Amino acid sequence: MMFPVFSVVLLVLHQLFGSISGAEFFSSVYEMTKVFGYEQKMLLHMQKFLADNQEKLDFLKARLREFENERNEAREWGAAYFDSPLNKYLLNKRLTVDWQRVENLMETSTGEKALNRLKKLRNREIMPNKGELNGAIDGLLRLQYVYRLEAKDIARGILDGVDYGNQLNSELCVDIAKLALRDQHPRLAHSWLIEANDRLAEGEKDKELKPQILALLVQAKAELKDFRGLNDTYQELIKIQPASEEHAKNYESFLKSLGENALLNDSKPILEHAPIPEEGEPVGEFQAFSLTCSGHWRLTPKEQRHLRCGYVTETHPFLWIAPLKAEELFQDPLLVLYHDVIYQSEIDVIRELTKNKLTRATITGINEAVVSNVRTSQFSFIPATMHKVLATIDQRVADMTNMNMKYAEDHQFANYGIGGHYGQHMDWFHQTAIDAGLVTSPEMGNRIATVLFYLSDVAQGGGTAFPQLKQLLKPKKYAAAFWHNLHASGVGDVRTQHGACPIIAGSKWVQNRWIRENDQSDRRPCEIWDDSLVTYDQILELNKQNEAASKKVEQNEYSE
Ligand SMILES: *[C@@H]1O[C@H](CO)[C@@H](O)[C@H](O)[C@H]1NC(C)=O
Numbered sequence: 054m055m056f057p058v059f060s061v062v063l064l065v066l067h068q069l070f071g072s073i074s075g076a077e078f079f080s081s082v083y084e085m086t087k088v089f090g091y092e093q094k095m096l097l098h099m100q101k102f103l104a105d106n107q108e109k110l111d112f113l114k115a116r117l118r119e120f121e122n123e124r125n126e127a128r129e130w131g132a133a134y135f136d137s138p139l140n141k142y143l144l145n146k147r148l149t150v151d152w153q154r155v156e157n158l159m160e161t162s163t164g165e166k167a168l169n170r171l172k173k174l175r176n177r178e179i180m181p182n183k184g185e186l187n188g189a190i191d192g193l194l195r196l197q198y199v200y201r202l203e204a205k206d207i208a209r210g211i212l213d214g215v216d217y218g219n220q221l222n223s224e225l226c227v228d229i230a231k232l233a234l235r236d237q238h239p240r241l242a243h244s245w246l247i248e249a250n251d252r253l254a255e256g257e258k259d260k261e262l263k264p265q266i267l268a269l270l271v272q273a274k275a276e277l278k279d280f281r282g283l284n285d286t287y288q289e290l291i292k293i294q295p296a297s298e299e300h301a302k303n304y305e306s307f308l309k310s311l312g313e314n315a316l317l318n319d320s321k322p323i324l325e326h327a328p329i330p331e332e333g334e335p336v337g338e339f340q341a342f343s344l345t346c347s348g349h350w351r352l353t354p355k356e357q358r359h360l361r362c363g364y365v366t367e368t369h370p371f372l373w374i375a376p377l378k379a380e381e382l383f384q385d386p387l388l389v390l391y392h393d394v395i396y397q398s399e400i401d402v403i404r405e406l407t408k409n410k411l412t413r414a415t416i417t418g419i420n421e422a423v424v425s426n427v428r429t430s431q432f433s434f435i436p437a438t439m440h441k442v443l444a445t446i447d448q449r450v451a452d453m454t455n456m457n458m459k460y461a462e463d464h465q466f467a468n469y470g471i472g473g474h475y476g477q478h479m480d481w482f483h484q485t486a487i488d489a490g491l492v493t494s495p496e497m498g499n500r501i502a503t504v505l506f507y508l509s510d511v512a513q514g515g516g517t518a519f520p521q522l523k524q525l526l527k528p529k530k531y532a533a534a535f536w537h538n539l540h541a542s543g544v545g546d547v548r549t550q551h552g553a554c555p556i557i558a559g560s561k562w563v564q565n566r567w568i569r570e571n572d573q574s575d576r577r578p579c580e581i582w583d584d585s586l587v588t589y590d591q592i593l594e595l596n597k598q599n600e601a602a603s604k605k606v607e608q609n610e611y612s613e
């Protein structure tokens with residue numbers, strides 16, 4: 054029995070010390086459906102609450118009318134009304150019993166049961182909280198950054214060319230801009246503020262929003278060092294709020310910071326996205342990952358020329374009858390895509406097996422916990438012995454990979470929803486993780502190879518990106534990617550760095566088979582020379598990066 058240990062890789066390679074991120078709620082379509090169902094129940098309780106109260110109010114209104122009628126009648130009679138002992142009795146009764154009843158009814162809280170049930174539903178653990186709301190915005194910003202989308206389009210409900218028809222108003226644009234500023238995305242913040250400003254409607258409310266937008270624009274422009282624009286925005290801000298001492302003071306210190314006789318150049322238009330780096334320019338890891346996800350980094354036709362595809366038959370006699378369709382995506386390191394290697398009937402079984410078993414993906418670390426956005430998905434580990442379908446799949450994996458499946462981890466199933474992603478990482482374990490005892494069953498060796506099955510198509514986004522190989526695998530249902538994580542010498546191959554690109558629309562189901570090193574020597578013998586040495590410089594470089602990364606908490610891994 055093995056435990057999930059996927060997190061270790063991340064820990065080592067990103068040095069991101071994350072904890073359970075509440076922020077991934079939005080990422081699971083599975084949970085969204087559940088929560089959406091709860092909201093339906095909440096509506097029913099609200100209806101019940103209204104109906105109960107309506108009934109109470111109707112009753113009270115009827116009493117009111119009754120009392121009024123009786124009084125009107127009395128008034129018509131004048132003082133003579135009380136000559137009648139009957140009327141005296143009626144007034145007394147009204148003032149005692151009847152009014153008491155009304156008071157009692159007014160006092161009782163109605164619909165309490167419905168209210169309590171509603172509250173209980175909304176307090177369920179699965180329900181999103183404020184942090185998760187921010188997580189949803191983070192997800193949106195990540196999509197914008199990775200796929201280089203424009204705030205203008207997103208606000209109109211257009212995501213990467215597809216019109217989803219919903220509109221964001223000014224206020225929502227401001228909320229997004231605030232988060233973008235907080236997460237050090239001044240370009241994105243700037244674009245959202247411009248959009249918020251364009252979307253300002255006439256009316257009282259926007260008298261408040263406008264100065265807020267301008268004040269935030271000041272921040273964004275300051276970070277972008279657009280001093281000329283900053284000066285203009287200050288002027289505008291002071292014009293609409295001339296009484297504000299705060300603005301005057303800020304403007305003054307801004308002018309002071311410019312120094313005497315400062316000559317402000319014309320500002321260059323602020324681009325929503327940093328330009329695509331030229332060949333040879335330094336590129337950050339997440340940036341490289343993003344450029345691969347968005348298709349800006351890809352192999353040239355010349356680089357792809359030697360890649361082959363065809364039917365694999367040599368690994369197992371059975372394959373002569375049912376050969377595997379293989380598409381070579383890279384030769385060194387080996388990366389292959391197999392088509393149609395899992396069946397709908399098997400996926401149906403898997404869906405049944407994983408039902409109610411999915412847990413939120415977490416990233417565990419040694420240092421203090423910080424919320425991390427690196428992995429947003431839900432996953433479940435299931436041992437191969439759980440169902441014969443899993444054993445069948447493993448036999449197929451053995452045929453596909455020519456690997457010994459005796460030492461493989463439990464089957465991992467993961468579900469990514471909108472915004473769901475898993476930042477660039479490597480599957481193999483770093484020695485420090487093994488030494489720290491973070492790897493389960495270390496005696497089985499490192500993860501020599503990975504097989505990643507796509508159990509669903511994804512409407513938009515959600516590819517698997519290998520930045521070092523400039524390869525983007527679009528999820529294709531029934532297909533599986535296979536690659537070697539280690540050099541033949543057993544040294545981890547940094548070029549296998551990969552990640553799950555964020556999902557724009559739809560949901561993604563994958564299955565991971567992580568195969569360990571033990572008992573593979575006849576399958577993948579090592580060379581007499583250490584084939585990892587070619588990339589030794591890369592490893593040194595990576596270690597250096599890791600050290601740097603561990604020193605600062607990387608709050609926003611998609612920073613520029
Ligand atoms: C700021 O803008 C105002 C109005 O456009 C202009 O008069 C002033 O010279 C500007 N300040 C600087 C330092 O450029």
Ligand SMILES: *[C@@H]1O[C@H](CO)[C@@H](O)[C@H](O)[C@H]1NC(C)=O
Binds near residue numbers: 316317318
């Ligand atoms: C304005 O432009 C000139 C020439 O392009 C440049 O040397 C100078 O540094 C710029 N000044 C500021 C404040 O950006």
